[in-house]
Amino acid sequence: MKRFLLFIVFAAFVSPALVSAGxxxxxxxxxxxxxxxxxxxxxxxxxxxxxxxxxxxxxxxxxxxxxxxxxxxxxxxVRIRPAGVNYLRTINSTPTHQEKTKKGRKYDVLWGAVLKPLKxxxxxxxxxxxxxxxxxxxxxHTALVAGVTLDTSKKVSLDAGEVIFDKVYGCTSCHQIEPGYGGYTGAELYTAGKRLQPAFMLSYIKRPKNWDPKIWMPNLHVSPDDLQKITNYLILLSKEDFSESN
Ligand code: HEC
Ligand code: HEC
Structure with missing residues (x-):
């Protein structure tokens, strides 16, 4: 009986708290x-x-x-930064540790083959x-994105976008635009369109240090027109299916 009473007390006072307190x-x-x-x-x-x-x-x-x-x-x-958050601890970029890709570009090589899966x-x-x-x-940081909008009239094809991203500004030296293709220093960007708000991308690419004063992404003085094109390109790119190459 005592136990039963205790249970009643418990049920009355404690469990509602437990149930509702998710x-x-x-x-x-x-x-x-x-x-x-x-x-x-x-x-x-x-x-x-x-x-x-x-x-x-x-x-x-x-x-x-x-x-x-x-x-x-x-x-x-899942991991978004191929070399982790702190690339100095994982990347060896001395010349002997750079690898050439088929297209002849050089990329930094991770110390280990690949980092362990993210826990x-x-x-x-x-x-x-x-x-x-x-x-x-x-x-x-609402002030940094106030009035910043994506201009969808500046859409580009994947090929044209890649030329601007890779050849004109060299963004590929730090960012991957396909699993395994591109540098290791920054976040993978083939998923950026799914992850990030367009206004954030526009503002960050324009002036990374407004967001993160000591970050090692340089201000590449991307023209306003190219800024729109790159952001439209990243959104288009993230609609591709990369699951086979993962
Ligand atoms: C033990 C440390 C640790 C804890 C605890 C932790 N995280 Fe993380 N989190 C990380 C690391 C490291 C990454 C970076 C992964 C990468 O890109 O390689 C990360 C990435 C993220 C990202 C992606 C952010 C971006 O800019 O790429 C989000 C969102 C996130 N964590 C949310 C959370 C939330 C919510 C919790 C609590 C429920 C949490 N994390 C707990 C270490 C942690
Ligand atoms: C010298 C290396 C470097 C170059 C070159 C570079 N970036 Fe970055 N980028 C970074 C780093 C480092 C970050 C911060 C990643 C983080 O928060 O961990 C970053 C962040 C970003 C982000 C935000 C990603 C996120 O998930 O938070 C975008 C978008 C971006 N870069 C686009 C570009 C574009 C477009 C170019 C070319 C115009 C470029 N980057 C050139 C290193 C670079």
Missing amino acids: ESGAEILKARCASCHDLKGPAPATIRQLWKRDAPDLFYAGNKFRREWLVAWLQKP HVTLSKQDAGAVADALMDLKP
């Missing part, structure tokens, strides 16, 4: 993500701080990501949705 997105972020990711900002202000960063900053996630992508990725995280927290569908909402609320 952690909120913001709570999950604080408890399970903040140990690695910066959720408050500002971005590293010195090179020393930059090299201490082990996970991408998320404090301006709401200005950067597409929500649908976040929800999907958090349930099935990352995986969330349930429900938690991924809640966390994505909480991340989309983090918008300290």
